[in-house]
Amino acid sequence: MVSDIAGVPVNDGDRLRVQTWSPEDFDITEWSCRPHNFDYSLESERAPLRFWVDADPHTQKVIAYHSHINMEEQEITIWMDGRPHPAENTLHTWSGFSTGEWDGDVLAVTTTHLKEGYERRDGLMRSDRSVIRTRWRRIGNYLQATTILYDPVYMTEPYIRSSMMWVNDPNMQMPPYPCEEATDTAVPRGKVPHFLPGKSPLPALNKDLTDKFGTPYEPRLGGAETMYPEYIKKMKNMPRPPKLAGGAAEGQR
Numbered sequence: 668m669v670s671d672i673a674g675v676p677v678n679d680g681d682r683l684r685v686q687t688w689s690p691e692d693f694d695i696t697e698w699s700c701r702p703h704n705f706d707y708s709l710e711s712e713r714a715p716l717r718f719w720v721d722a723d724p725h726t727q728k729v730i731a732y733h734s735h736i737n738m739e740e741q742e743i744t745i746w747m748d749g750r751p752h753p754a755e756n757t758l759h760t761w762s763g764f765s766t767g768e769w770d771g772d773v774l775a776v777t778t779t780h781l782k783e784g785y786e787r788r789d790g791l792m793r794s795d796r797s798v799i800r801t802r803w804r805r806i807g808n809y810l811q812a813t814t815i816l817y818d819p820v821y822m823t824e825p826y827i828r829s830s831m832m833w834v835n836d837p838n839m840q841m842p843p844y845p846c847e848e849a850t851d852t853a854v855p856r857g858k859v860p861h862f863l864p865g866k867s868p869l870p871a872l873n874k875d876l877t878d879k880f881g882t883p884y885e886p887r888l889g890g891a892e893t894m895y896p897e898y899i900k901k902m903k904n905m906p907r908p909p910k911l912a913g914g915a916a917e918g919q920r
């Protein structure tokens with residue numbers, strides 16, 4: 668169900684962004700090699716990850732941790748020396764500015780100064796005023812990252828996600844991620860692909876379509892209420908759209 672934002676605490680502004688998004692965004696030259704933010708890449712299928720340490724040669728105190736992720740070859744520096752975050756209007760980047768501290772055996776990282784970026788690659792965005800707190804925890808040979816997104820522009824509540832898909836591998840080979848601009852479809856130069864609100868043909872935004880689970884239309888529009896288990900009971904009383912996306916009517920499956 669492309670453009671489904673169930674379970675995300677969006678406000679009306681972010682919901683409109685989703686409704687106006689077009690997949691052809693990825694086909695214009697300006698976006699063909701547009702990086703994804705480091706925090707987004709943590710949930711990517713191309714997420715081999717490497718960490719290394721920067722220590723003071725005289726005291727051996729850790730100054731910073733550095734990390735490189737394969738997806739779009741994004742890197743972060745996590746400053747551990749107590750330095751403050753820059754002023755609000757300082758340059759924003761794809762990986763932002765991060766500081767860290769140890770909370771027991773968890774590395775707690777605070778990231779600011781991020782460019783606007785995707786939360787999902789179907790129009791769901793977070794703003795450049797977002798603050799992300801990431802908690803890195805090693806569990807045996809596995810590494811877990813829990814991210815908590817605070818976005819005063821597009822979210823009404825914190826948005827929490829957790830990934831544990833990395834296993835310690837001293838022999839890991841990090842492949843390059845080359846990207847060259849290319850024209851995938853014939854999108855005229857200067858055109859900004861988009862849909863007017865309520866006019867998107869994407870399945871999740873069509874109130875007459877459902878998926879193989881018979882998902883109602885309302886939950887697909889997201890909102891803080893859709894994050895909680897209690898919402899499932901409410902969904903049971905919602906009408907189900909009559910048609911199955913990409914197939915026959917829902918009742919004819």
